[in-house]
Amino acid sequence: MQINAGFDITYQCQQPTPMLLALSVHPSRMPDVTGPHRIWFDPPIGASEYRDDFGNICHRIVAPPGPLRISTQFMVSDPGTHDAVMPQAPQHAIQDLPDDALVFLLGSRYCETDRLTELAWSLFGQTEEGWPRVQAICDYVHKRIEFGYHHADPTRSAFAGHADGRGVCRDFAHLAITLCRCMNIPARYCTGYLGDIGIPPVDAPMDFSAWFEAYLGGHWHTFDARHNTPRIGRILMARGRDATDVALSTIFGPSILAGFNVITEEVA
Structure with missing residues (x-):
């Protein structure tokens, strides 16, 4: 297409x-x-x-x-295909990760791993490692945060997003990324275009979109905690630790x- x-x-x-x-x-x-x-x-x-x-x-x-x-x-x-779903993709031990993935385990401006580690392990410590764990995180974030353009706040971090329970796509991405990192899964922030392709038209102004990628099974995989379903037609613009790097x-x-x-x- x-x-x-x-x-x-x-x-x-x-x-x-x-x-x-x-x-x-x-x-x-x-x-x-x-x-x-x-x-x-x-x-x-x-x-x-x-x-x-x-x-x-x-x-x-x-x-x-x-x-x-x-x-x-x-x-x-x-x-014209949906985001790939690889439910068997395994989680890596930290010592087996490539060097360039390690930075995506660390806390960053909007992703305070130090403030959410205890919560992450209490919520996801018993989930199956790998893809199922990342999907469980997406499910949690999708339910935790209420989406609305009027909820936008450029200073809101993952910790505040979890506490507020509202936000825009970047808040979904920041919280999911942070919880993944807390669970020793490298995760990086993505920004780009995502149109209403393959879904019913959305009655709202078009905007750029934020999602994230998690490193599993030797590859980076696309996840989207806001929509929480595979989508068609993402056009990537930039990747980084969080929104600071890709403003x-x-x-x-x-x-x-x-x-x-x-x-x-x-x-x-």
Whole structure:
């Protein structure tokens, strides 16, 4: 299938303001992009591209005073299959994990393993290791947190999300990631596009989505505690320890988000 995707975002700045942007399609999905993939700036400004420590494609800019429109639109070829389910995927002993997976066992800005370890072991210590344990964590988080865009709070951590019992997709991901790490399962945060493909249309504005990946059986596997069901048509943008590493924009100065529109739709 072909998926039409893109965004149109406008920031309003009072002065020249440096920004780091993580708005590109991830290198792993770039071969699936048909035609050009370019981020446009209006007014035109310079942008330098770099790869961060997690392999994401990022851009550095200095936003001028006034409005800055940032946009892109592209097509992606997708197999149209659901997220893979591998119920036999085993959990690794820590000593058997690859070196680059170890950082995804550690606490991070939004994933306070030190505050949730006791809870995690009380809830999941008796569950079957591997895929069933991660799925049990997703089931718990899915029931624990009430989704709502009006619940968004950019400062909310996994611990606070568990206490509040409400949030948006990033809160589901942060809590599930933290509980996985507490149970010695490497887990990393993912952000990208996820359209209403293969499900009844959702009467809500389109947005970027957050999910996570857990390392089981020698591979990273997709899990989504918010939807808690395999989905079609994910387009990965970036991976990291938590939302800090993959923020759409990291802004070094005052600014206002003046416009935000995301497109993700199957092309008939």
